[in-house]
Amino acid sequence: MSTTATVNPAPSASFPVRRMDFSFAETKKYWWSDDPFMSHFMNNLSSLFPYGEKFFVDSVRAIRDRITDPQLKKDISAFIGQEAMHSKEHATYNDYAAEHGIDLERLELRIKVLLEWVTRIFTKKQCLAATCALEHFTATMAEQLLKREDLTTQIDDPKMYQLWMWHAIEENEHKAVCYDAYQAIGGGYFIRVITMMLTTVIFLGVIGWFQIHLLRKDGQLFNWRAWKRGLTTLFSPRNGFFTRLIGPYLDYYRPGFHPFDHETKALEKDWRQRLGFNN
Numbered sequence: 001m002s003t004t005a006t007v008n009p010a011p012s013a014s015f016p017v018r019r020m021d022f023s024f025a026e027t028k029k030y031w032w033s034d035d036p037f038m039s040h041f042m043n044n045l046s047s048l049f050p051y052g053e054k055f056f057v058d059s060v061r062a063i064r065d066r067i068t069d070p071q072l073k074k075d076i077s078a079f080i081g082q083e084a085m086h087s088k089e090h091a092t093y094n095d096y097a098a099e100h101g102i103d104l105e106r107l108e109l110r111i112k113v114l115l116e117w118v119t120r121i122f123t124k125k126q127c128l129a130a131t132c133a134l135e136h137f138t139a140t141m142a143e144q145l146l147k148r149e150d151l152t153t154q155i156d157d158p159k160m161y162q163l164w165m166w167h168a169i170e171e172n173e174h175k176a177v178c179y180d181a182y183q184a185i186g187g188g189y190f191i192r193v194i195t196m197m198l199t200t201v202i203f204l205g206v207i208g209w210f211q212i213h214l215l216r217k218d219g220q221l222f223n224w225r226a227w228k229r230g231l232t233t234l235f236s237p238r239n240g241f242f243t244r245l246i247g248p249y250l251d252y253y254r255p256g257f258h259p260f261d262h263e264t265k266a267l268e269k270d271w272r273q274r275l276g277f278n279n
Contacts, residue, residue: 013074015173016279017081022089022163024096033154036223037230040214042164043097044207045141047107049090052134053083055115059131060178062124066185072177079177082170089163103217107210114206125187129195131178132187133252136196137203139175139259140248142168144241146267151233151241162275169271176259193253200249 032038057080067073097104119127145152145168155161182192215221234241251257272279 011071011074013078014071015075015078015082015170017078017085018166018170018277020085020089020163020166022092022159024093024157024159025099027096027099027157027160029100029102031155031157031160033156035154035226035229036218036220037215037226038154038233040102040218040220041211041230041234042160043102043104044107044210044214046090046093047104047210048111048206050087050108051112051115053087053090055119055127056131056135056178057083058119059124059127060181063128063181063185067181069184072180072184075174075177076181079174082174086167086170089167093163101218102214107213111206114202125182125185126191126195128178128182128185129187129191130199132182132192133196133199134203135171135175135178136249136252136259137199138171140245140262141241142171143248143262143264143267144244146172146264146271148241148244150239165271165275169268169275169277172264172268175262175264179259189255196252 030036030039032042060076060079064073064076067076094104094108118130122130145164152161152165155164212221215223215226220226232240235243237243248262251261
């Protein structure tokens with residue numbers, strides 16, 4: 001009597017890599033409700049992504065050979081694919097910026113220098129901890145965009161709308177990958193929270209510096225009406241974009257924290273349907 005061994009199929013990634021190809025040739029300069037402050041705030045965020053997401057990918061690749069879990073290995077590959085596509089599309093974003101005299105490439109190069117410095121002085125585990133911290137920022141900010149139609153309906157340009165909502169979906173789809181990899185290589189609580197503290201100071205400093213730079217270069221630095229509207233949008237006590245991030249941010253310091261504690265599966269599914277994604 002012969003026996004046939006049962007072979008378990010290799011797992012597939014928990015999320016897909018979507019190939020996008022945006023063009024912003026028709027995008028007006030102030031595409032966020034004709035508001036220079038908020039348009040430049042989103043430009044500001046976009047400037048962080050091309051080299052920022054390369055840093056994320058490099059951090060995970062540096063430890064990938066230490067991962068043994070088949071599902072996590074598949075998810076790391078999909079994470080790398082999604083982040084590579086984000087970098088590509090936010091580099092394309094520069095075409096819009098250049099058309100309107102907005103020099104995002106200079107800001108991106110500053111991020112490149114900063115992250116090269118971080119890579120030189122941090123260990124591989126610390127770089128991955130920094131990636132976990134920054135992924136928490138991007139995932140929670142993305143969750144706000146997916147939830148807050150009072151904000152996203154102010155995006156006047158359909159291509160910009162699709163770019164930011166596609167990016168927001170994927171940031172939540174892969175939000176646990178780096179964290180799980182960090183835990184898999186023995187990353188502990190102390191390094192995780194100390195790195196988050198350092199990353200927070202640097203992140204907020206860069207955002208503030210870049211925002212002032214973009215407004216100054218555009219001749220909008222003393223546009224007090226734009227400042228008032230923008231700061232209200234970001235910091236209103238009840239409903240400000242950053243105000244609503246305080247709780248999710250502080251949750252990262254909880255010893256038992258995991259990114260999936262912030263449930264977004266239904267939100268992701270709803271937005272995939274709204275944007276017409278098949279998966």
